[in-house]
Each structure stands twice: as structure tokens, then as C-alpha cells.
Amino acid sequence: VSLSFLLVSQNHSLLSRAYDRIQTYTGVVLENIADAIIVSDSSGVISVFNRAAERIFGKTGHEAVGSSVDEFGPSMRKVLDDAFSGETSHQISEIAVALPESGDRLLSVHASRFAGTEAGDDSVVAVIRDVTEAKLMEENIKRTEQLTAMGKLASAVAHEVRNPLNAISMIAQRLGREFVPQEEEEQYHELTSMVKSESARLNGIIEQFL
Numbered sequence: 001v002s003l004s005f006l007l008v009s010q011n012h013s014l015l016s017r018a019y020d021r022i023q024t025y026t027g028v029v030l031e032n033i034a035d036a037i038i039v040s041d042s043s044g045v046i047s048v049f050n051r052a053a054e055r056i057f058g059k060t061g062h063e064a065v066g067s068s069v070d071e072f073g074p075s076m077r078k079v080l081d082d083a084f085s086g087e088t089s090h091q092i093s094e095i096a097v098a099l100p101e102s103g104d105r106l107l108s109v110h111a112s113r114f115a116g117t118e119a120g121d122d123s124v125v126a127v128i129r130d131v132t133e134a135k136l137m138e139e140n141i142k143r144t145e146q147l148t149a150m151g152k153l154a155s156a157v158a159h160e161v162r163n164p165l166n167a168i169s170m171i172a173q174r175l176g177r178e179f180v181p182q183e184e185e186e187q188y189h190e191l192t193s194m195v196k197s198e199s200a201r202l203n204g205i206i207e208q209f210l
Contacts, residue, residue, distance in 0.1 A: 036128035042084055044069045044077060047123070056130050058101040073097045076109070076126075083111035083124045094131065106132045158206050165206075169199035 036056045039048035049064035057064070057072060069077050075095035082093075092110050099105055110127040176192035 036126075036130075038064075038069070038126045038128065039123055040069050040080055040126075041121075041123050044080065048125075053128065056099075056102075056105070056107070056128065058099060076107075079109045079111050080124045080126060083113045083126075084122065104132075105130055106135050155210060158210055162203065162206050165199055165202055169196055169203070172196045172199065 033050065034052060036053035037048060037050040038046060038053055040046050046064050046067055046069060049059075049061040051061070053064070054060055059071075064071075069080055073095075075097060079093045079095060092108075094106060094108050096104060096106055108129045108131045111124050112127075113122055113124050115122050172192045172195035176189055176196070181188040
């Protein structure tokens with residue numbers, strides 16, 4: 001009996017130390033991971049709030065743990081509730097939140113439900129990433145691509161207009177220089193001169209446009 005007791009005590013001590021190591025390792029990973037991690041129960045009470053979550057939401061872990069996810073807005077609460085009650089055990093969403101320190105932010109939230117040790121003890125872990133800057137950059141890239149395409153189209157159209165315009169100007173010059181009308185010569189030269197001057201004006205507009 002004594003030997004059995006010693007073996008059980010030794011095994012318990014080994015398991016306890018292993019559990020402590022796992023807990024320490026898990027805590028270190030959670031605190032140093034780049035994404036924000038929030039764990040809450042079915043009523044929305046927060047039990048885990050890592051360092052990245054502190055940076056995003058501007059709230060310390062001490063302040064957040066034990067409080068409700070409702071403090072982060074209805075969008076966050078809805079994502080977590082959907083993970084609890086949805087047909088699938090995980091939800092991936094992009095939500096807009098208004099934060100007191102950083103203003104309006106766009107967050108990518110991957111919420112997963114996992115079972116606890118007892119009935120009704122399920123929790124949801126939310127992996128959160130601030131994608132505000134990434135979305136702005138993506139929109140800027142799209143806008144730049146659109147403007148570049150518009151610029152190429154406008155340049156092509158301008159060149160297509162310039163080619164016949166140059167031809168019209170050359171013809172007007174030849175008509176004014178090489179042909180002499182039989183009557184109304186003064187009006188004839190005024191018209192050819194007007195064609196040349198208006199062609200030059202249009203060409204100047206195209207230059208400015210380009």
C-alpha cells in the first residue's frame with residue numbers, strides 16, 4: 001500500500017509539473033502571438049485577453065478579463081454568438097468597430113467554438129487581426145490600377161485624334177499655299193487659315209491633356 005501510494009504521489013507530481021509546463025508554454029505563446037486572442041463563454045464574459053488584443057482594443061488584460069465582449073461593440077458580440085449557435089463551429093468575418101483610441105478599424109475575426117469539460121461549459125476563441133491598413137492599401141492599389149488603365153486609354157484616344165488632326169492641318173496649309181480660287185479669294189484664305197488655327201488650338205488642348 002505504501003509503495004502504491006508513493007508511486008501514485010510520484011505520478012501525480014510528474015503530471016502536475018508537466019501540466020504547469022504546458023500552462024506556462026501556452027501562456028507564453030498566447031502573449032507573444034501576433035494575432036489578438038479573445039476567449040469568452042456563452043454569456044460573452046472574457047476569460048483570455050492576450051497582449052495583441054491589448055494593442056488593438058486599447059485595454060489591458062486585467063481590465064478585459066471578467067468583462068463582457070459587449071464593450072467592443074455589437075458586431076463583435078454577433079460574431080461570437082454566431083460561432084456558438086451557428087451550424088458550423090467556426091465563423092470568419094470582417095467587422096468594423098469604433099475604438100476609443102484608434103478610431104474606426106476593420107477587423108478580421110476567426111471565431112471557433114470548443115467544448116469545455118462540463119455540459120454548458122463551451123467557449124469561443126476569437127483570433128483577431130487588424131486589416132485596416134491592408135484594406136486601404138488594397139483599395140489604393142486597385143485605384144492606381146484603374147487610373148493607370150484610364151490614363152492608357154486616354155493617351156491612346158488622344159493620339160488617335162491627333163493623327164487625323166495633323167492631316168487636316170497639313171491639307172489646310174497646302175490648300176492655302178498651292179491653290180488659288182477663281183473667286184472670293186480672300187474668304188477662301190480666311191477659311192483655310194481658320195482651319196489651320198483651329199487645328200493648332202485642338203493640338204494644344206491634346207498636349208495639355210496628355
